[in-house]
Amino acid sequence: MRRTAVVVLASLTTVCGAGSLTATPALATAVHESHAPRIPGPSPTRPGAAAVSNWTSTNWSGYAIVGTGLTTAIGKWNVPQVSPPKRSKPDLFSSTWVGIDGFNNSNLIQAGTEQDWINGAPFYQAWWEILPAPETPIPSMVIHPGDSMSVSVSRGVPKWTITVTDHTTSQSFTTQQAYAGQLTSAEWVQEAPTVGAHVAKLATDSTVVFDSGTVNGTSPGLVSSEAGAMFRGRKQISTPSLPDTDAVADGFAVAYGKFAPLAPGS
Numbered sequence: 081m082r083r084t085a086v087v088v089l090a091s092l093t094t095v096c097g098a099g100s101l102t103a104t105p106a107l108a109t110a111v112h113e114s115h116a117p118r119i120p121g122p123s124p125t126r127p128g129a130a131a132v133s134n135w136t137s138t139n140w141s142g143y144a145i146v147g148t149g150l151t152t153a154i155g156k157w158n159v160p161q162v163s164p165p166k167r168s169k170p171d172l173f174s175s176t177w178v179g180i181d182g183f184n185n186s187n188l189i190q191a192g193t194e195q196d197w198i199n200g201a202p203f204y205q206a207w208w209e210i211l212p213a214p215e216t217p218i219p220s221m222v223i224h225p226g227d228s229m230s231v232s233v234s235r236g237v238p239k240w241t242i243t244v245t246d247h248t249t250s251q252s253f254t255t256q257q258a259y260a261g262q263l264t265s266a267e268w269v270q271e272a273p274t275v276g277a278h279v280a281k282l283a284t285d286s287t288v289v290f291d292s293g294t295v296n297g298t299s300p301g302l303v304s305s306e307a308g309a310m311f312r313g314r315k316q317i318s319t320p321s322l323p324d325t326d327a328v329a330d331g332f333a334v335a336y337g338k339f340a341p342l343a344p345g346s
Contacts, residue, residue, distance in 0.1 A: 115175060118137045122136055138312065142267060142290070142332070152233065156228065156293075159224065159226060160285035172197040172283035173273050175192055176288055184264060196283055206218040208255060227249065239257055268293055272318075282336070290333070291324070294330065299329065304322050304323065318335070326346040
């Protein structure tokens with residue numbers, strides 16, 4: 081799906097701590113990401129497709145539940161830290177989100193965070209989106225790597241409610257919007273977003289751990305066959321773990337590269 085890049089001015093976040101990146105707060109040019117439905121990738125049975133049981137994509141990795149009447153999806157994660165490119169200075173992009181639809185259709189309602197490397201510095205932001213409209217940034221929320229985030233996407237009458245909460249900073253955002261998708265999938269995804277007309281180069285992020293996922297108010301009971309990895313050409317670039325090891329199987333981890341991270345304990 082073709083998208084148009086939108087350029088805005090945004091403040092860079094300072095990242096502190098041992099071994100972390102540090103950026104002096106300044107005005108920087110940030111490119112708004114767009115978030116497309118899943119673009120199918122190579123066969124999941126191909127050699128080297130680590131920890132993939134069911135699907136692959138050129139823009140998604142994570143878990144997707146397929147069904148009918150899926151009207152609420154909730155998830156929680158800590159914002160990953162983006163690393164600079166090793167050999168050159170390209171702009172790199174990633175998004176972490178929870179949504180309904182988009183796995184097997186062209187509709188999608190979703191919200192999450194982005195973790196980008198733009199103009200030589202890290203950039204973090206919260207956003208929501210309902211296709212076919214582009215991403216809507218949430219400028220009232222200041223996002224930092226490591227922040228504990230949660231997203232709730234739920235159908236109401238007559239509108240849907242999208243809530244994004246930063247539990248670390250006690251910031252929260254809620255919007256009510258019309259949506260009329262098929263309600264046939266729910267997802268927890270690490271994405272290489274679309275910038276302009278193309279899927280962007282994926283940023284190198286620290287491992288993301290999704291937790292406390294629910295669908296229609298109950299545990300998703302994730303199984304490995306609902307997992308999928310991301311490919312760029314023939315190279316596997318983002319890989320989920322097995323579901324977490326607690327009794328409700330409501331989370332998992334996603335790591336940059338072709339190797340699956342260890343499943344979280346809860």
